[in-house]
Amino acid sequence: MSEGPGAAATIAWAGPDEGAVIEVSATGAAARAVSAHLPGLLAERTASRLSGQDPTLWGEAAREEASIRLAWTHLHETSRALLEPLRALRAELATEGVDRVVLCGMGGSSLAPEVIAGTAGCQLVVLDSTHPDQVRRALDGDLSATVVVVSSKSGSTVETDSQRRAFEAAFTAAGIDAPSRMVAVTDPGSALQRAAQDAGYRAVFEADPNVGGRFSALTAFGLVPAALAGADVEQLLDEAAAVAEFFAEDNEANPALVLGAALAGTSPLRDKVVIRDAGSGLFHLGDWAEQLIAESTGKEGTGLLPVAVEPGAPELRDGARAGDILPVLLTPMTDDAADVDDSGAETTEVTVSGSLGGAFLLWEHAVAVAGAILGINPFDQPNVEAAKKAARGMLESTPTPEPPAFTDSGVEVRGSDGLLDGATSVADALGALLGRLDSDRGYLAVMAYLDREGPAATILSGVRPALARRTGRPVTFGWGPRFLHSTGQYHKGGPATGVFLQLTGTPSAVVDIPGSDFDFTTLIAAQADGDADVLADLGRPVLRLHVNDQDSLAWLAGVLTGPPA
Template sequence: MGIARPERCPDGASTCLLWRERLTRPEKDRKESDRMNPLKTLSDFGQAAWLDFLARSFIEKGDLKRLVDQDDLRGVTSNPAIFEKAIADTDEYDAAVASFLAGNDASVSTLYDHLAMQDIRRAADVLRPVYESTRGADGYVSLEVSPYLANDTEGTIAEARRFWAEVDRPNLMVKVPATDAGVPAIRTLTSEGLNINVTLLFSQTAYEQVARAYIDGLRERLRNGGDISRISSVASFFISRIDVAVDKLLEAKMAGAAPAEAERIGALRGKVAIANGKQAYQRYKRLFGEDFDDLRAAGARAQRLLWASTGTKNKAYSDVLYIDELIGPDTVNTMPPATMDAFRDHGHVGYTLEADVDEADAVMRSVADLGVDIEAVAHELVVDGVRLFADAADKLLGSVARKRLAALGDKVNAQSLVLPQDLTDAVARLTEDWRASGAIRRLWAGDASLWTNAGEDKWLGWLRVVETETSRVDELIKFQRDVAELEFADALLIGMGGSSLGPEVLAETFGAPGRAARLHVIDSTDPEQIAAIESRINLKRTLFIVASKSGGTLEPNILKDYFYEKVAAALGRGEVGSRFVAITDPGSSMEEAAKAASFWRTFHGEPTIGGRYAVLSRFGLAPAAVTGMNLRMFLQNAQAMAWTCGPDAPPADNPGVQLGLTLGAAARAGRDKVTLIASPAIRTFGAWAEQLIAESTGKQGKGLIPVDNEPAADLAAYGPDRVFIYLRLRKASNLAQDEFVAALERAGHPVARIDIASPDRIVQEFFRFEIATAVAGSVIGINPFDQPDVEASKVRTRELSAAIEQTGALPAQQPAAQVGPFTLYADPAGAGAIAEAARSGGLAGALNAHFNRLVPGDYVALLAYLNRNEANTEVLQGARKALLERRRVATCLGFGPRFLHSTGQAYKGGPNTGVFLQITADHAADLPVPGRKLSFGQVEAAQAAGDLAVLEERGRRFLRVHVSGDVAEGLRQIAGAVG
């Protein structure tokens, strides 16, 4: 094979001495195999052959070293697409994944970094002799910063620094894209002594900017007294993609041209990329010529041009075209394996880079004359390149996410979706939209535009609260030990909504091990319920936990006052404060009240977390501590799901996102009744999820209506407005539930199955459902972090409570009808028909007339301002079943005022598809509110009246049935009349 040799070394060639040494060796001193292997002779012309590929087995089996030894391979480049193929298409990383996760769980990106950096270190070690023998000119392995950071200068700098520190090899090159944000990062990182491989270069103008950033970085480092002699950089100039893009433009112009003109245009195809590269090389020589001499004298190396994307895309072109034509001193060609094999087999080596430069100039002038703007083409290729790299990163992280879950097994609750085809297609479209727009990363970054741009970013503290609480869990563990030493028999949590429902799940799911206190929850103003709770605890041996974010919520305040007085009477005022703990946001009125009353402890919540998202903060952890729960395990379980649903788990492999997209797509399709089914041992989770979903999504006439603990019925009772979520506790599953859910699936209803290995894993569902709810809110188009209609009910309650204190009673209301012990009140639109039906058909007639207003897609909600005990619940559950079977609509049950801080938001602000039956009653025994001129029974009555007032304002269909006399008998009659 003949070799054309240049007469001189180009100005500024950093490998010039090595190149001269190699070039001047006698031909006879080189082995015959060297002369016959074009790869090995590339270095005779100052060009280094690098490989655009890396995989674990490729290193472990010695293939990389063989290329170094046999082909004079001098470097390796990697990118997300390369790692994705290696990780996804083989099982060679499975053992490493399992080994890493056996110690501690980790996020998807942390796991990927671990795997990638292992490979990078090992490859760098294989290439270290090349690095040493070339005095740092070659022997590099490149690792790319996340393509998600392509437009983030500071993020790029931070990740590059981290890579440099963690890989800890001098022959590492960090790949940084040549975007507007990447250029200043290149300068900064060079000034800090990092080796940078600049990627995604298509434009000569962009190349010059990159080169100057490198030079400026060197000068800055030199001014600061740093060593610049060991810094290397390459500028990866992409080749084949230019021809792909320009050829399409040329072919479009050929289509409308005369034959001779079309032939002339066609002759330019396949020539522009090489011409662009040759012109870029001329710029390189100018940039690193005399003006670089002072830096060269200080030991600096020129930033070599690296030809990237050298695999031929057009099969009509030679498969070694982009190597044969770009060989020259002080350059690098990084080849994919197939191209390297082809060049080894039939490549032509010669000094081609500066051959026919005039012809290259002519080619570039010709395409410009045709109206092809190379700079514009380059700009589009950069944008497209960033997108393609991000797409590859999505695939890569998806592969890692799947391997992580496979390795963890049942340590993370599994989720599966069985959806009808139309919903499957809708979720798939949303999944791709979310992936392409980086929506899950935007969510974690606090991008309010994902929702309504109404300040949602101020309410995202729940995303990272597990990490925060893990870092300071020792404080809670000490509190837990202190509580245990005091040997409290009971703990009573006083709160509403998110402050009470999360701890209730923990209390009823886990109980209290050993000597720990039994946790009770009070979230009602019903005097019978308060009295029942009081009867179950020993006031002298109970710790009271008052939970209120703002401190301004009525119910926790008056309940706190009530029990404070009771404990004071039992222990004396000097001791009472030592039995109370507050959980509240910093600076709240509750904190001030706790200080004034000398509470034992005050735990601060996170102001950026709304109450219903607060269960994994101190609002859930402090009550959990009292019960003796293993707090570290609690947080580890929660963290496992947080990582599973993290910003680095692409939407298709992110179970929280998938559940949220399913719920959002279902709502758009009219399937807005989210029916929650749970194994008996974890049934209370449904009430927590119910308030999260309803209060977050039900507003502006949109939203999801959660249906918790609905009795099962014949399949014909369920309409096309349903979507089901089945939380199945594997070790305590219910066969009847299993068969029921399977029947729903066979009938074509959408079902999300969540498989939970053990009760302690229920904490993972808090995070999954929070992510899912936030995602669903984005799809629906609402702010999932406010609750405007809950506030409206609070305002009405305060007004009515003030009226009671002034006059001793609620303002009188005009009933629609009186039927025995039942007084009926209805919304204006239905009052006449209901009154008429009551006159002719009694209570059953009135209820029938009310429920006759139901149409397909509606739901019924029973709102009971009564004692939430087993007897009342059982009767009302029977009424639900009768309504479900007879009316074939979704049914909900809420006890007031508890539901006001939960589903009450959706009932008033969500879709106007609810038909409400409110049940109130006289109280056989009432309890006074300390320091107020009203009783708990009056407060409950004010809350019920305020509830109806807001329902009326919103144009909702309601009927209130007030029971006088025997409440239990009245409730049975109502349930019977419904049936």
């Protein structure tokens, strides 16, 4: 590790003698955080205890959960048993002309495979939504060339179970033996394992049960779908193995300790971790890190809010950066100007670069270290279940939909108690929501329960930065129900500083869920309703805007991206 002259600066790297394969730098407040916390982390032997799977690092309250959640530290060794079966299965499928891989999974079951396949340039259809239009698109692909990977630790996740049922029925309707095209990834003894074995699935891969979902990138959950899509997952494990020993060392040059201290050790805490990819070459790594950070730290009224942003994001502009923002740039190893954004105006606080396998392991170690600094258990997610329970309640009772407070230009407007008093237009309602935003510590979460692969993605592409410019505060953008397995935990368990804008729409497709008394339209509506209700019950301001067609969505996007009325 080296420290720069003048302003505090720290650089740490890991890798074999021939060169670093992971590098972390910290400047300013982040470097001061490293200097403040490294001595304590070293004295506590945090790195070696973590690598040695010591469950006492996070206190007695976390001990029971941590004792069954630390096997991820050695996955670069233990996951190698998957390699030969995966090579054999991919070869079998190729001889049958099956080369379209669809992944049905949520959260940790889908984010890492998407990153691995995308970084490798492989095609993987990721179905991590209950939106009927997105489900229909996946079902309408070439089923004769399709294999479906159903990934769920428990097998009872409603989204994944519904997707599984839909594909089994579609294969059968197409005259294809459904079990021969289905692969399951799950924990031993789960409901999915039993169902897959009873049905005679093509393959069932057991994941390590002592690894939580968001730490599962190098388990079967990350490797199976990516390998079947053509990614070299052996190389991924090799990349992680090349740095694992460095992350286990109790010394000041450990990049995982440096990153963990930089993330969680600033004083006052810079709890908005704004992540921008600056040419790292790692496909959507920020989206994967978003879940890891938010679910691991956002609880007990504290935590770190990851904010994935685009180049030139308002949150990172010189002179506009708030004191609670910690910029993190994902850079290539060869980048000599990582501390400057596209305009040349931004001095960053943290940069991270390196191989994908190394990056997975780095961030996992760093977030575990951050949990110890924050004094929370990074392995539970107590508030994720709240939204699931509320959605189940909606499905079981099928309540009469709440009428809108009013409708403006085809947009139905609803809000939490007291939010819409006096409002008669969408602009009024938005102004009321933003009026609740704390100008010093607050954030706005845009939650779009829409088809993230359809026209909505293009129509809403400018909404996040526009709202960030308008408010001068960090803005997150999440596709529902995907974000419920990510930032949804932070929304409910983290600091009560958020205001929430929920966008919903009327799907164009109707897709049944075989064996269920509800369809995908009903399911995603229940998930949106349940999420909004839980937030409102916690006293969070929630504005709900529902559109019935693309024209009203385009009009709404104009209101959201335009200047205040």
